[in-house]
Amino acid sequence: MRYSLLGSSLLTLVLSLMPPIHADQSAAPDHTLAVISSTGLKAVLDELLPEFEHTTGYKVAVKYGPSAALKQQIEQGAPFDLVVLTPAFIEDLIRQGSVVPDSKHSIARAGMAIAVRAGAQRPDIRTTNALTRTLLEAKSIAYAKQGAGGIYFAALTDRLKIAERLTSKSRPTETGDQVAHAVAAGEAELGILPLSEILPVPQIEVLGPFPPEVQDYAVMVGGVGAHATDAAAAKKLIAFLTAPGAVAVIERKGMELVK
Incomplete structure (x- = not known):
């Protein structure tokens, strides 16, 4: 229990130290952060996203599926702020101009x-x-x-x-x-x-x-959409998911940090 509380505190601390997206928390944004994610990260997101929403005031809507199918949907015009897929598909989307190159970040495997x-x-x-x-x-x-x-x-x-x-x-x-x-x-x-x-x-x-x-690994890599409605919020979510306080959740869900 002490470790769980410590992880939660670290996540909150990371968010509090990052530049605020909205100065007035009571005036939460109408925009819902649109995330497209491989099912491989679903268990982690299901546990961590409520903390992110509570701390930032954002609402997050996630569409899950196999990486290949989700990439096809993006190529057909599906809108998103943040996408989490396996590395090869993220690289393809970067080459196609759908994901900001320097936003790519490994989350877990x-x-x-x-x-x-x-x-x-x-x-x-x-x-x-x-x-x-x-x-x-x-x-x-x-x-x-x-x-x-x-x-x-x-x-x-x-x-x-x-x-x-x-x-x-x-x-x-x-x-x-x-x-x-x-x-x-x-x-x-x-x-x-x-x-x-x-x-x-x-x-x-x-x-x-x-x-x-x-053995091989399913590596989950996040990237910000080139046409994201709120790129700063998407980057903040990536930072939240890769903060030290998220490690306990990641490991409990059968994943590990990418070394």
């Missing part, structure tokens, strides 16, 4: 993991050989085809030279939420997701992270 239904058998994935055996013996495997987990899993199975052998048992979905639902409902034996997308779902459990030699 989550290791890839495998989910199973709560109470289900827990096969061995501690080594690459054991992982390969478990994947080949699984009856069904769900992953979000446009999400970080799906992109990682496609590369992994190619690397292990088992992609073709898994075709019949693959259960691709549109979103990470659908992966979690499939595992919870018993429609998929295994689910491939970033750790931060497994922990919030009570009906599923973390079987484990991938072995270190094949």
Whole structure:
């Protein structure tokens, strides 16, 4: 409890030391900060945003989804003040002129993991050989085809030279939420997701992270929109999410700082 209170105090202190956006807190802005974010950061934002809103007077509206799908929506004209996606997509948006280049900032990362239904058998994935055996013996495997987990899993199975052998048992979905639902409902034996997308779902459990030699991470990178309604507020939100006081929340949600 002492650590939690300390984290909250640090977050408040960081906000108080930053240049104020609005001199009169009672005259809170009508503008709602529009955020587009990968689902990988949802658990962190769900806990931290109420503190940001309370301290600054801003309201924040977040649209979640897989990074690839959200990038497409931005390319089609979706408005935003702050976007949080995986690095390659942020770089693409910078090249396209949609994100301010010097606003890019890594927020956190989550290791890839495998989910199973709560109470289900827990096969061995501690080594690459054991992982390969478990994947080949699984009856069904769900992953979000446009999400970080799906992109990682496609590369992994190619690397292990088992992609073709898994075709019949693959259960691709549109979103990470659908992966979690499939595992919870018993429609998929295994689910491939970033750790931060497994922990919030009570009906599923973390079987484990991938072995270190094949592990990878979903890195969440924030960037301010080139046409943001309030770029200063968007930058303030990035600073808030990367302040020392946010570390406890980030780690509790299955993520870690980017080193």
